[in-house]
Amino acid sequence: MKIEIDKNAGFCFGVEKAIERAEEELNKNETIYCLGEIVHNGEEIKRLEEKGLKTITYKEYRKLKNATVFLRAHGEPPETYEIARENNIQLVDATCPIVSKLQSRIKSKYNDVKEDDGQIVIYGKEGHAEIKGLVGQTDGQAIVIDHTDNLERIDFNRPVYLYSQTTKSKKAFNEIRTKIEEYFRELKNHDxxxxxxxQTICGQVANRESDIFEFANKHDVILFASGKNSSNGKVLFNVCKNANPRSYFISSVNEVGEKMTENCNSIGISGATSTPSWLLNDIKTKVQSYLS
Ligand code: SF4
Structure with a gap:
């Protein structure tokens, strides 16, 4: 029996840096407040909360004063920084540099195209933390679409500037692009x-889609570990499912069942960019225990 952990799985660079930063701060302070879940992975949150990380909601953040608050890799809208200034909150800002750069690009484009009545459109998941940070760069004016079914939100008589949340699917972005072009061509005097x-999908995610397809294809069974809220996890799991119907989505090692690994000669273990490597190793150990 062959059991292989996908060498490309595990934290992306942005999440890895954020976790390292949180651990450094937790070594200096007993409690650090984290605005929203530090990573879309319940198991990793549990590990960090045991070290003193306290996850707070936006409602709780607004009431907080004179404290230290950690900002995760997803980035934040300007309002979060304003509240910190008003309430004497010291921020530990672990926004991923790729997300910061995208925020700046969107902000500058929004300011440039205001006069022409241009619309900033972002392909992403409404309500997702990264999306809130990106929309915040446009005074809340950006239009968020997560599917070709939402395109009626766009006014095709006005200029359109399409961007993407960093963790979305390249394939879906291209489908949306094609549909927008089609609608636009239907206009009489289109320009x-x-x-x-x-296309602002992060390279760490975009390249993983083709890699994970190959990985899922070469094994009999795939155990894919991710938090249920991870947008990137959903995208990558769908790729696995398309490549290999015997792909299982699991959020914790307790969900690995013996039946999943029956009648097969090779098992691949993979995960999202928010899945810690220790979890992938624990899954491997659990599978080995069924085989011994
Ligand atoms: S997926 Fe890319 S952009 Fe998003 S946090 Fe990770 S490294 Fe940064």
Whole structure:
């Protein structure tokens, strides 16, 4: 029996840096407040909470004063920084540099195209933390779409500037782009210079789709570990499922069942960019225990 952990699985660079930073701060302070879940992985949150990390909601954050608050890799809208200034909150800002750069690009484009009545459109999950941070760069004006079914939210008589949440699917971005182009061409006096597409999916995620497809294809069974709220986890699991119907989505080692690994010669273990490596190793150990 072959059991292989996907060498490309585990934290992406942004999440890895954020966790390292949180651990450094936890070594200096007994309690650190984290605005929202530090990573979309319940198991990793549990581990850090045992060290003193306290996850707070936005409602709780607004009432907090004179404290230290950790900002996760997803980034934040300007309002979060304003509240910190008003309430004497010291921020430990672990926003991923790739997300910060995207925020700046969107902000500057929004300011540039205001006069032309241009619309900033972002392909992403409404309500997702990264999306809130990106929309915040546009005074809340950006239009969020997560599917080609939502395209009626766009006014095709006005210029369109399409961006993407960093963790979305490249394939779906291209489908949305194609549909927007189709709608636009249906207009009588369409002017293609009014459409601009910026595929801003993070390289760490974009490249993983093709890699994980191959990985899932070469094994009999795939155990894919991810938090249920991870947007990137959903995208990558769908890729696994398409490549290999015997792919199982699991959130903790307790969900690994013996039946999952029956009648097969090779098992692949993979996960999202928010899945810790220790969890992948624990899953491998559990599978080995069924085989011994
Ligand atoms: S997926 Fe990319 S952009 Fe998002 S946190 Fe990870 S490294 Fe940063």
């Amino acid at each position: 293609v210079s009014k459409l601009k597409f910026h």
